[in-house]
Amino acid sequence: MSIDSLDPDDVDAADILGSAIERREDPSLLTGDAEYTDDIQLPEMLHMAILRSQHGHAEIEDVDASAAEEMDGVVAVYTHDDVADEAVSRDGSLLIPTGWLLESLRQVDHPVLAKDRVRYQGDAIAVVVAEDRYVAHDATNAVDVSYDRLDASADPAAALDGEAGQLHDDAEGNVAFDWEIGDEERTAEAFDDAAHTVSLELENQLLIANAMEPRAAVADYHPGSDELDVFMTSQNPHLHRLLMSGVIGHPEHKLRVKAPDVGGGFGCKIHHYADEALVALVARDLERPVKWTSRRTEGYKTDAPGRGHITTAELAMDDDANITGLRVDTKANLGAYLSTFAPAVPTYLYGTLLSGQYDIPAIHASVTGAYTNVPPVDAYRGAGRPEASFLVERLASLGAREAGVDPAEFRQKNFVPDDAFPYQTQVAVEYDSGEYGKPMAKALEAVDYDAFRERQKEAREEGRYLGIGFSCYIEACGLAPSELAGQLGAQAGLWESSLVRFHPSGTVTAFCGTSGHGQGHGTTYAQIVANELGIPYEDVEVVEGDTDEIPQGMGTYGSRSAAVGGSALVKSSQKLVEKAREIAAHQLEADPADVEFAGGEFAVSGTDRSLGIKEIAQQSYLAHDMPDDMEPGLEATSFYDPDNFVFPFGTHVAVVEVDPESGEIEFENYVAVDDVGNQINPKIVEGQIHGGVAQGIGQALYEGAVYDDNAQLLTGSMQDYAVPKSLHIPDMETESTVTPCPHNPLGVKGVGEAGTIAAPQAVVNAVTDALEPFGVDTVEMPMTAERVWTAVNEQATAD
Ligand code: MCN
Structure with missing residues (x-):
C-alpha cells in the first residue's frame, strides 16, 4: 500500500494534523532553487x-x-x-x-x-x-x-590484541574505554540453568554515510x-x-x-x-x-563512519523456548580520535536496547572501545540501536531454530506483554508504551505466512530456495531528558526550544531549534502549529537552522525533531493561545475562564460573541485596548524537556529467493509495519521508512568500508563503495499501527531511523532461512554473492 499525497487546499483545517499533505519543500529542492552551502x-x-x-x-x-x-x-x-x-x-x-x-x-x-x-x-x-x-x-x-x-590497523580486535601500533600514549593497548551494563552474575546463572543456548559471532561493518551533498x-x-x-x-x-x-x-x-x-546528513x-x-x-x-x-x-x-562492531553474543532459553538470558561482548571501533558523540554510541545507545521487544530476565553486556587507524567513528543513521537490534533479532532466529520453534511464534511468545507497560528492562531504560503483537500480526497477514511456508516447501522440492526473515525491532529516540544527559556526564541538555510569532497581518512564523536536512520539517511543523492555532496551514512559515534567528537549540539527530521540537512548538503555541485568550476575554468583556478556543475562534460560552485569533493578533500589536499590565504583541517562547525517550517499534519481514549456485539474492517481498505513535504526516512517515529501509538493505547486501592491512581505504569512491541503486531496492508494502507516546503532547514517536534499524536483520534472517537446508545459519554483511556462495559451499564441504 502506498499513501497518496494530498494537496493541502483539499484538506479541512481541522484535519491538517495527521494528513498526508505533500511536502512544501520539494518544489525548490527539485527545481534547483534550493541554496546549498x-x-x-x-x-x-x-x-x-x-x-x-x-x-x-x-x-x-x-x-x-x-x-x-x-x-x-x-x-x-x-x-x-x-x-x-x-x-x-x-x-x-x-x-x-x-x-x-x-x-x-x-x-x-x-x-x-x-x-x-x-x-x-x-x-x-x-x-x-x-x-x-x-x-x-x-x-x-x-x-x-x-x-x-x-604499523596501522583498521580492525578494533587487532588494535586491542596488540597486533597494530600503539596510537596514543594516553590510551594503553588502544583501549578507549571498558563499559558494561546489566547483571553479570544473574546472566551467568541463566546460562547455567538453560535448556538451550545459541551463540553468534558477528561483525557489524563500518559504514560511510554518503549524503548527496x-x-x-x-x-x-x-x-x-x-x-x-x-x-x-x-x-x-x-x-x-x-x-x-x-x-x-x-x-x-x-x-x-x-x-x-x-543535502542529507544521516548522522555525519x-x-x-x-x-x-x-x-x-x-x-x-x-x-x-x-x-x-x-x-x-x-x-x-x-566523514565520520558508523557501526564497526565485532561481537560475540549468546542467548539462553528454557525448555519451553522462553528467553532466559542474553550475554554480549563487543569490541567497538572508535577510530583514531574521539568524535563528538563517539563513546555514547556503542554504550548508551546500544547496550540499553539489548532487550529488544522481549521480556528478558537477565542481560549482561560488556563493550570495549578501541582506537584504530580509521577516521573518528560516530553516529550513522540509527547509531548503536541498529547494532543492538541486529544481534537480538539474529539471535531470536537462531534461538528459534535451536529450540525447534517457528521463528514468528518464538518471537510472539517472548514479547513484552501489552499489560507490562511502562516496561522496565534489565538494561536501564523504561519502554514508554508498546503493543508488539500488533505489527507482527499485520506483517504475518501481509505475507500470508502459513501459505508461504507451504510454498517454501514445494519450492525446495523443485530446487528453489525461498526464505523469510523477521525483524521485530525496538528503538529509543526523541533524545531526550536533559537530566539523563547530565547523569551520563554530557555537558549539554537535550531539550528543544521554539518561538511562535503571530505577525500583525495574521501570518505566523514558527522557529525551532532543530535543523531539518531532508525530513520535511517545513511541512510537519506547519501542520502542528496550524492545528494548535486553528489557522490555515499556508499561513505558517517555519524557520530553523540559524543561530541568529532562533537563539538556542539542540538540532536534528536521534529522531528527536517531531517528539521534542514538535512538542516545543505545541508548548509555545499553547502559551500564545493563552495570551490571546486573555486579550479576547478583555475585549469581549468576559472572564477568560468562559472563553473557549476552537478552530481559530475565541467564543464566550453560551453566547454568539466571538473573535478570531488573527483579529486578536492585530489588536495585540495595536495595543489600544489590552488587559491591564499586559505587554503588546503576540508571540511565545518555550523550552521542552521530555520525561523519557520515545520507543517506536515494528515488524519488518523480508521474503527472498537465494540461488545457491551463484549466491545471488532476489527480493520477492518486503513488508514494513511500523508503530511511530500518532503520525503528523503519514506520507512523510512512509518516505522516512522507505529511505531508512533502503539504507538498511544497503548494509545487508552491499555497503561497507574496507581497509587494507595498512589502514588504506579501498572503498574510497562511489565506484568502490556500493551504495544501492533504486533497482536494488524492492517495492515495499508499508503499514502501521498506532500506539501513542504517553508522555509528549503529540503522542508521537520518531521515525527517521526506524527503517535503517529494522531492515538488515530482516534480510539476513531471510537469507539464512532460505539456506537452512544447506545448514547455513549465518552469513556476514554485506552478503555479497561471493559470501553467500562461500557459506553454502563451506557448509557442504564441512558436511
Ligand atoms: N514525523 C511524523 N510523525 C511521527 C514522527 C515523525 O510525521 N510520528 C515526521 C516529522 O515531523 C519529520 C519526519 O517525520 O518531518 C522525521 O521526524 P523524526 O523521526 O522526528 O526525525 P528527525 O526529523 O529528528 O530526523 C532525524 C532522522 C535521523 S536521526 C537521520 S540519521 C535521518 C533521518 O532523520 N537522516 C536523514 N531521515 C533523513 N531523511 C533525509 N531525507 N535525509 C537525512 O539525512
Missing part, C-alpha cells in the same frame, strides 16, 4: 583546500610548505604551529560523556592540524588558502611532507564588530556554534552558524570536525570570506 558566493571570497595524510599511521618528520606559499594565487598556508595558539582542540570534546559507567574513558589529544603524527588516512596536516579553488588544491600537492610509517563551510568575518558568520552543512547549528566557539576561541554570541539547505553532519573550524579560523585571520567544500573522495576518508 557551496552555492554561496561572497565578494572577495577565498578558497581553502586541506592537505591530508596519505598514510594510515605515520610520524611526520617534516612539512615544507615553501613551494606552495610561492605559487601564484596562494594567499596563505597554515600548518600545526600556525594555528596551535588559536585552536585548542579539534574534537570539541565538551560533549563527550564521561559520567555514568564511562569513567574509564581515556581521552586523547586531538590537535586541529596534525602535530608530529598522523593517525588515519585523511588526517589533516596543512591548509592552503587561495584566490581560486583549483589553485588551492594544486598547492596542497606542492606541500612536501616527510613521513616515517608506523558533501560537507562544506563558508565563513565571513566582520572585523568592525568581531562577528563571525559560518554557513555550513550542519544538522545542529547551535551545537556547532558552541563547540566551534570553544575550539577557535570566539565568543559564542558573536558567532553565527547557519545551515542553508542541506552532527559532529564537530576540524575542517569547518579551520574555515572559520582562517577567515578570521585573513579578514576575508573563505569557502571549503569537501570533495567526494575526501568525504569518504574523513
